Amino acid sequence: MKPGTRLKSTVCTTEVMVIRAGQGTIECGGKPMAEAAQPEGEPDAAHAGGTLIGKRYIDAAETFELLCVKPGKGSLAVDGVPMSTKDAKPLPASD
């Protein structure tokens, strides 16, 4: 999947932009995300932690990195394994 691809959740309002992607299925709320989707139903209870706008999400191996551009109730996973937020060390304002 190309960097810059926008993916939507099929179960909530979450939308992400792919920064980096490897092999595997990106999911939100327990369901695969898609480039075009109208959300229906509810996130799986096991994947309902929610997403936060502007947060970057990575898998354990950091082969996947997603930027949340719209928040929602579902949480992100790759092949069922939850992703975690990447905490950037902020740089001093320079521009």
Place this chain on the structure above:
Amino acid sequence: MNIGVILEMAGEAAPQRVGLVCQGRRWTYGELLAAARGAAQMIRESGAEHVALLDESSAASVIALFGAAIAGVPYVPLNYRLADADLAGLLERIAPALIVGDVARAARLHSHAGNTMLSREAFVEQAIAAQWDGTSDAGEGVAVQLFTSGTTGTPKAAILRHGNLASYVFGALEFGSAPDDAAGLVTVPPYHIAGIMALLSSTYSLRRIVLLPAFTPESWLDLLEKERVTTAFVVPTMLARIVQTLGDAHRADLSSLRDISYGGGKMPLELIVRALDLFPGASFTNAYGLTETSSTIALLGPDDHRAARSSADPAVRARLGSVGRPLPGIELEIRDDDGNRLGANEAGEIYVRGAQVSGEYKERSALTADGWFPTRDAGYLDSEGYLFLAGRADDVIVRGGENISPGEIEDVLVSHPAVADACAVGIPSLEWGEAVAVAVVVAERQDHPDPDELCTLVRDRLRSSRMPEQVIFCEELPYNEMGKLLRREVKKLFAG
């Protein structure tokens, strides 16, 4: 990675928050996003291959930047200070274009049936009224095209792809990290890379942009006070004039100012030391970057400034004259003329690599086969990885096979009480290939120093090979509007 998403996110997260203040008008992120989307629609329907701005900064420059991105058409802000003939050449190279700003001048200089011309006001009005069709470009192409200043020959068209700019913004910044009261004073011209990055970074951080289209130290200080500005970026010449104006007892409440960043040219050590004293409550950051690297690639942060200012160790104190360390996403090496990597404290050419580095011109890519960009800037890294600049690689004076950095000679000359400014260049020499020549500006209320005295000073502080063979005095040195010393112009002074 369309950079339009930056404004989309701001509009999504904080639609009611004020994102831009310009000429007394306040724009929320929601309003800016709606206008940029409308502009995208206009741009697509115009059939333009470039969106050009021929104007100072205004709401139109913000809307044009993001609107062009959403439409997937390169944004080309032009230097309105260029002479007519030069500007006409650039307009010809970007036709058919949608041109925003000084349409009378653009039409006079170059006509093309495919061009669409809109004044600043008309562009903004139509953008607000236009209906966006809901689609955004994928962002795989060129986001911004900037013509280099072209001190030799035709200006090059430097290309920055969405991926380059987005890599910096997403990699170096945290979305929405600015506090509610944060406001950044932006006074860099819109056609400069620092002016573009200021808009992208401020929007991504949700830091209100306060635009000052035409810089004067008085208007800068007044706007700072009025808008309770917290962050500002200045080039050295601006800081020098601000410091001078404050010295002239111009009264302004500067208590809101928390962060001052600077870059764009060599900052004289005395000036930054004075500024540190004048703004004791502010944190200072020095940023180093180039157009071709999406701006900032190295930073000297507030902690570095404080450590350098208070340290007894000369090596640490010297870092106040450095540009700090490379960003986490940047690889940086110093190489010799044969491309061999040099060690600490060895001067050579600065090479960089990273996702934000474009190194690409419309005509060709300047990257090496393995993705390194030769910056043509000279410099060295100290033992802890702090980068010191030593001018442009092309400015190095080669005397009898020895490489001499003009900066080291200039630093010695300006330490003389009667010298306000100095520039060292290489001039042809039968004996040495090149010899050192210096142009010196005498400080106010000082007598002309004896040229022999200046030569002796350089010889004693450095060594005899650095000693100038010619010394001339001039009223002032030629700088461009960003404070860059035009060495080629200085060279001409010795031509006869």
